[in-house]
Amino acid sequence: MNQDRPSKITDNRLRFDAFTGTEDALFPSKKIRLPAMGWNSWNAFGSGNTEELTKAMVDKIKELGLDEFGYKYVVLDDGCYRPERVNDHLESDPVKFPSGFKAMADYVHGAGLKFGMYNDIGEKLCSGAEVGIYKHEKIDCEDYIKWDIDFIKVDNCYYMWDNATFSNPENAVYSYAPNIRSICIAGKTYSAVSDAEITGTRASVKDDYVTFIGTFDGTAPDHSPVDIRSSELVFEVEADEPDIYELVVSYASGKEEGIGRWLQIAVNDEIVFDDMLPETESPETFMDSAPLKIRLNSGFNKIRLMNHRRQENTLCSYSEIRKELENFGQGRDIVFSICEWGKTQPQNWGHLVGDSWRILNDITFQVGSDGNPGTAAWEGDYTTAITSQYNKAVIMDEFAGLDKGWNDPDMLVIGMDGITETMCRSHMAMWCMMNSPLMLGMDLRRVNKGDWIYNLISNKDLIALDQDPLATQAKRIFTTYQCEDPSIEYIRDNNRVDVLAKPLDNGDIALAFFNLSTDEWKNKVSISAEKIISSIGSKMNSKAFKNASSYHVKDLFSKENIETSDKIFSIDSIEACGCKVYRITPVS
Amino acid sequence: MTREQFIVRLLEVFNEDSADAFSAGLEKSWLEYEDKLYKDDEISRKNIARIIHMYLLKEKGISDIQDISKAGELRDLYDCRVCANHVAQVYLKGIMGAKELSVKGGFLWFDLDGLDDSDAIEDYLKRAVDTVCKAGNREE
Numbered sequence: 001m002n003q004d005r006p007s008k009i010t011d012n013r014l015r016f017d018a019f020t021g022t023e024d025a026l027f028p029s030k031k032i033r034l035p036a037m038g039w040n041s042w043n044a045f046g047s048g049n050t051e052e053l054t055k056a057m058v059d060k061i062k063e064l065g066l067d068e069f070g071y072k073y074v075v076l077d078d079g080c081y082r083p084e085r086v087n088d089h090l091e092s093d094p095v096k097f098p099s100g101f102k103a104m105a106d107y108v109h110g111a112g113l114k115f116g117m118y119n120d121i122g123e124k125l126c127s128g129a130e131v132g133i134y135k136h137e138k139i140d141c142e143d144y145i146k147w148d149i150d151f152i153k154v155d156n157c158y159y160m161w162d163n164a165t166f167s168n169p170e171n172a173v174y175s176y177a178p179n180i181r182s183i184c185i186a187g188k189t190y191s192a193v194s195d196a197e198i199t200g201t202r203a204s205v206k207d208d209y210v211t212f213i214g215t216f217d218g219t220a221p222d223h224s225p226v227d228i229r230s231s232e233l234v235f236e237v238e239a240d241e242p243d244i245y246e247l248v249v250s251y252a253s254g255k256e257e258g259i260g261r262w263l264q265i266a267v268n269d270e271i272v273f274d275d276m277l278p279e280t281e282s283p284e285t286f287m288d289s290a291p292l293k294i295r296l297n298s299g300f301n302k303i304r305l306m307n308h309r310r311q312e313n314t315l316c317s318y319s320e321i322r323k324e325l326e327n328f329g330q331g332r333d334i335v336f337s338i339c340e341w342g343k344t345q346p347q348n349w350g351h352l353v354g355d356s357w358r359i360l361n362d363i364t365f366q367v368g369s370d371g372n373p374g375t376a377a378w379e380g381d382y383t384t385a386i387t388s389q390y391n392k393a394v395i396m397d398e399f400a401g402l403d404k405g406w407n408d409p410d411m412l413v414i415g416m417d418g419i420t421e422t423m424c425r426s427h428m429a430m431w432c433m434m435n436s437p438l439m440l441g442m443d444l445r446r447v448n449k450g451d452w453i454y455n456l457i458s459n460k461d462l463i464a465l466d467q468d469p470l471a472t473q474a475k476r477i478f479t480t481y482q483c484e485d486p487s488i489e490y491i492r493d494n495n496r497v498d499v500l501a502k503p504l505d506n507g508d509i510a511l512a513f514f515n516l517s518t519d520e521w522k523n524k525v526s527i528s529a530e531k532i533i534s535s536i537g538s539k540m541n542s543k544a545f546k547n548a549s550s551y552h553v554k555d556l557f558s559k560e561n562i563e564t565s566d567k568i569f570s571i572d573s574i575e576a577c578g579c580k581v582y583r584i585t586p587v588s
Numbered sequence: 589m590t591r592e593q594f595i596v597r598l599l600e601v602f603n604e605d606s607a608d609a610f611s612a613g614l615e616k617s618w619l620e621y622e623d624k625l626y627k628d629d630e631i632s633r634k635n636i637a638r639i640i641h642m643y644l645l646k647e648k649g650i651s652d653i654q655d656i657s658k659a660g661e662l663r664d665l666y667d668c669r670v671c672a673n674h675v676a677q678v679y680l681k682g683i684m685g686a687k688e689l690s691v692k693g694g695f696l697w698f699d700l701d702g703l704d705d706s707d708a709i710e711d712y713l714k715r716a717v718d719t720v721c722k723a724g725n726r727e728e
Contacts, residue, residue: 047620047670048617079620082621084625096621128668129622157669165667166667166668361669362669365666365669365672365676366654369642369645372645375656382666418654
């Protein structure tokens with residue numbers, strides 16, 4: 001990637017067409033692991049984290065025994081580096097981390113915990129510090145290994161090849177295809193509007209051409225993560241005999257969201273062109289490309305015009321880092337946390353390189369500082385709310401798994417201002433049901449054994465759902481919101497109750513009722529054993545569950561146990577923003 | 589105005605000693621090391637917002653406004669996740685204003701990387717002082 005334009009892709013495993021492939025893994029060494037648990041500095045202290053504060057958090061994790069519940073990773077987020085390189089190397093901020101990162105790692109490891117760090121695939125970190133990893137993959141990864149990291153979170157600010165959030169808008173030249181009016185093969189013209197098929201919903205017809213050929217930006221909560229998130233223009237071209245033909249594309253380029261200059265062409269699924277086209281006068285001034293020689297078979301040939309570089313470039317950048325960590329790490333076990341905020345639909349490709357992938361922009365921008373817990377919200381129009389993150393993650397279960405990795409709806413905001421204990425309980429339960437990484441984001445000095453925050457974050461029964469060995473993200477099997485398929489419909493109206501079911505390794509089922517509304521839910525909601533089986537039966541021991549003579553039902557908050565032979569599981573009401581979470585054991 | 593000149597002016601308007609501004613600011617976490625490193629660079633609007641916000645928070649005890657949703661009207665609020673709260677706080681407290689892009693109005697942005705002239709910056713500092721005075725009056 002060390003050049004001034006996106007690199008040529010020589011490994012087809014990095015291409016869009018290989019995202020769903022199961023053979024020939026990109027990183028065979030990638031470990032199967034459960035969602036990571038630990039503490040990250042960002043929500044607690046933002047850019048103001050220091051060596052002293054981090055040591056205090058380590059001490060508090062030990063004092064509270066949080067590591068015994070699984071919280072093992074201590075991760076330094078943005079704001080910890082000196083804002084410029086020294087002899088091309090990263091260094092710690094001399095004021096905040098005067099002893100350096102190796103000393104910090106030693107302190108963390110000395111406490112029996114694991115040490116994590118942060119960087120960014122772009123030229124700068126989100127803080128603006130000019131120490132992004134781009135063009136420094138080798139040297140930085142070698143240093144990270146010397147610093148004994150066990151975890152790395154890699155952000156996506158100031159990325160060179162994308163125009164969306166936190167990047168130069170004119171980078172659209174790389175992430176979108178130009179507007180396409182037609183193609184011409186052997187003197188015959190095929191209209192983009194009338195002779196081609198548009199796949200997906202990103203592209204559309206405008207006048208006599210097709211525009212927005214590329215991939216949705218998933219950073220904001222506007223678009224569903226399910227189904228095809230990009231568009232191609234597909235022509236079916238008949239050839240009388242197999243031969244070499246000339247292809248000319250009529251196009252107009254731009255440098256704004258939806259219109260770029262980078263075009264990919266595949267003939268019968270073989271990439272024959274993947275490069276930038278010359279600039280046109282305007283996005284509506286069309287010109288012909290240079291003729292491209294292509295081989296067609298006799299009969300029908302599929303010609304795809306597309307630009308999947310938004311996803312492929314980002315994957316290439318993350319892969320480069322992973323590759324260097326593996327080169328220098330010699331088998332060191334490092335959790336790789338992709339943090340590109342859902343921008344390039346990482347649910348499609350994150351499993352190739354990472355252990356988890358963020359699904360949206362941050363859960364809060366009002367992070368804390370020493371003495372200020374920061375602020376979070378239950379609901380909001382943007383990503384900065386518990387329900388915004390949940391609403392997207394809850395329909396992403398099919399993208400996650402032990403053999404893939406985990407959807408990451410961002411760090412926990414428990415302990416911040418702006419949210420109640422009830423909201424925090426639902427937040428924790430949601431994240432555990434959805435197999436999300438559990439990264440605490442509070443100043444742990446505010447927590448004491450026995451207080452409500454401690455009791456919540458150390459709720460063994462909830463954590464057991466997140467860390468269950470079967471490792472299956474819960475599926476939404478019912479919602480009171482009117483929709484056809486609750487498991488995949490992207491619902492942002494919070495005036496509803498959702499029911500999630502999660503199969504567990506020992507044959508139990510976790511069943512959670514979430515009231516997203518800020519009003520109490522006063523109606524009965526019932527789910528039958530049959531409904532559970534029809535929804536997640538393929539992922540559970542459905543026979544034992546179906547044939548059970550009774551069920552042992554445990555409330556994971558109150559710890560109350562009941563035995564019932566009823567095959568209907570109900571709640572009569574739920575408080576505003578509240579939840580009920582049960583572990584159901586079939587008794588034969 | 590450079591970062592250093594701005595920091596000195598900030599302390600002057602609050603009648604504080606500006607002789608060792610960087611040490612004091614770094615110690616109390618209202619300055620970043622980059623402010624010292626790039627002290628001769630022109631100060632951008634997002635850095636003015638950060639320094640004013642953190643100074644008021646750390647040195648003057650001015651609490652954050654919890655609900656910053658109204659600042660969402662700034663189209664570029666989320667273009668810098670580390671700046672978003674700083675920008676929202678100074679905007680909602682009336683210390684720094686938005687810029688209007690559309691002739692017909694309704695398209696507000698903060699212009700994170702923009703540079704302001706000295707007169708504009710003096711106005712921000714005056715409003716920062718007013719914010720502290722008003723908070724003091726309310727407490728009394």
